[in-house]
Amino acid sequence: MTYVIAEPCVDVLDRACVEECPVDCIYEGERMLYIHPDECVDCGACEPVCPVEAIFYEDDVPEQWKEYYRANVDFFEDLGSPGGASRTGKIPKDHPLIAALPPMGEGH
Structure with a gap:
């Protein structure tokens, strides 16, 4: 089991979850953040700090x-x-589902 980042993060990229993650498993794509399912230790530290409530436990995703x-x-x-998002920096891609979305977040 793992945590999942969903649509409210698209084009927001607040990064409070990245700062809170003790294992550095939240990676930044072009338009949203992604949690690595094999690196996540299911601690839940990221969920309460997300200002747009985009993070869900896998079984609780709406x-x-x-x-x-x-x-x-x-x-x-x-x-x-x-082995850690800080090693890779921003990754210049998104999953096709996210890439195909219209602009979202503040001001859209």
């Missing part, structure tokens, strides 16, 4: 955002397990 579990997993398909 029905309208269920596909975000797959987006978080698939985002790392070609990256493998880098």
